[in-house]
Amino acid sequence: MADADAAGGREAAKGVSWFELAKADTGRIPDHLVEDHYQFLGSEPLDVARYTSPEFFRREIEQMWPHVWQYAAREEELLNPGDSVVYENAGRSYVLVRQADNSVRAFHNVCLHRGRKLRQRNGRLGELRCPYHAFSWNLDGTLKNIPCRWDFTHLKSEEMSLPEAQVGQWGGYVFVKEAEGGPSLEEYLAPIPSHFERWKPEQCFTTKWAGKVIKANWKTCMEAFMEAYHVIATHPQIMPFTADANSKYDLYSDHVNLMITPFGLTSPHVERRVRDEQWVIDQFLKYNGRVVEPGMTIDVEPGETARQAMGKHNRARFGKLYEADLSDATDSEVQDAYTYNVFPNFSPWGGMGPQVVYRWRPWPDHEHTLMEVRLIQRLRPGEEMQPSIPMHFLQEDENWEGYFGQLGAILDQDMGNIPFVQEGMNCSKTGKLQLGNYQEIRIRHFHQTLDRYLER
Numbered sequence: 001m002a003d004a005d006a007a008g009g010r011e012a013a014k015g016v017s018w019f020e021l022a023k024a025d026t027g028r029i030p031d032h033l034v035e036d037h038y039q040f041l042g043s044e045p046l047d048v049a050r051y052t053s054p055e056f057f058r059r060e061i062e063q064m065w066p067h068v069w070q071y072a073a074r075e076e077e078l079l080n081p082g083d084s085v086v087y088e089n090a091g092r093s094y095v096l097v098r099q100a101d102n103s104v105r106a107f108h109n110v111c112l113h114r115g116r117k118l119r120q121r122n123g124r125l126g127e128l129r130c131p132y133h134a135f136s137w138n139l140d141g142t143l144k145n146i147p148c149r150w151d152f153t154h155l156k157s158e159e160m161s162l163p164e165a166q167v168g169q170w171g172g173y174v175f176v177k178e179a180e181g182g183p184s185l186e187e188y189l190a191p192i193p194s195h196f197e198r199w200k201p202e203q204c205f206t207t208k209w210a211g212k213v214i215k216a217n218w219k220t221c222m223e224a225f226m227e228a229y230h231v232i233a234t235h236p237q238i239m240p241f242t243a244d245a246n247s248k249y250d251l252y253s254d255h256v257n258l259m260i261t262p263f264g265l266t267s268p269h270v271e272r273r274v275r276d277e278q279w280v281i282d283q284f285l286k287y288n289g290r291v292v293e294p295g296m297t298i299d300v301e302p303g304e305t306a307r308q309a310m311g312k313h314n315r316a317r318f319g320k321l322y323e324a325d326l327s328d329a330t331d332s333e334v335q336d337a338y339t340y341n342v343f344p345n346f347s348p349w350g351g352m353g354p355q356v357v358y359r360w361r362p363w364p365d366h367e368h369t370l371m372e373v374r375l376i377q378r379l380r381p382g383e384e385m386q387p388s389i390p391m392h393f394l395q396e397d398e399n400w401e402g403y404f405g406q407l408g409a410i411l412d413q414d415m416g417n418i419p420f421v422q423e424g425m426n427c428s429k430t431g432k433l434q435l436g437n438y439q440e441i442r443i444r445h446f447h448q449t450l451d452r453y454l455e456r
């Protein structure tokens, strides 16, 4: 299919376009969000071996992970000098340490003596000391002490500093990159920093954080959150107030893409002959846990749409919560899902409401993933940043709803598919997967970037 055909097809299928919606909203959507950054990238099937093959996984570990910027922590996990975070992924372990000058360094978390991990958990440190034989390092990674130094005359102190990874910081997030050289974090994340200027993730603190090991490849898990196409079968209860098929998909660079799913508007899949705007809001209040609080009520006023009513309500509610003037926030920014993905495994949501943050890591092999969901919320003016709560590790028999409420109920519906996607791929006869040209473009985009790393 030609590029123009793909674009025409999606316009015909979607009904009301994002552009029309944005024009009807209260408040002016920033121009960069209205622009179309879709690109047709071909329609070839994907090979299931990308998810099922240990050999493919080994190539990811060797060719991809060392060369990408990985979201390793939030700043509030290591607020003070000496605070440390252990970040582990793809065959590496790092200990991130806040320095006296407030910078952050990331050391390979392995004793240079006999190879024990230096740290197994986060915590405040005075030094990095191996529990096995007490080799120790200063917090800047230089060697501090070797017990019975006379027995190691063959080791030069100046050659015994801990190896380091690159560290980058943006928006309250701390990133590591193992390999030396470019691109810089700023180049890698563009245009995210400019998009998030209005949403201020650097002024946010962690309010909720849970993780769970899922029996599926890390990409299988992640891709369940990269399109709104699955709403019709997986989350039918949100269709009255979720314009799933009106979602906008944008590709910005090899590493960054975006899906905007409009809320407060009924899915084009739903017949609405006898329903009114109050019904839309009532369903929204009942089944959304992200921009709705338990017990919230909203009366739609005559002439008002559900989307406008939710916009008005949340502009006031979030403004009060953050003690901030949000009068210029659009209806969209206080209810829509702005799901950004940063290659390979980081998904920060934009918007004025509490921001959702996803991360997926192989845990530890190609058939298991640690999926994390974090919520961050803006501090009030003058409010002091508090240390982050720790991640709540959900056990196999615990569901997400128990921790996140209504938001978790949605995740539990996703989990109802993910392990069975992996099982299905493991026994696939064709060995192929098919993707939609528009709604699943972010998945194809991800795989094309992955191939660039694997083929280098």
Ligand SMILES: [Fe+2]
Residues within 6 Å of the ligand: 224, 225, 230, 234, 235, 410, 414
């Ligand atoms: Fe879902």
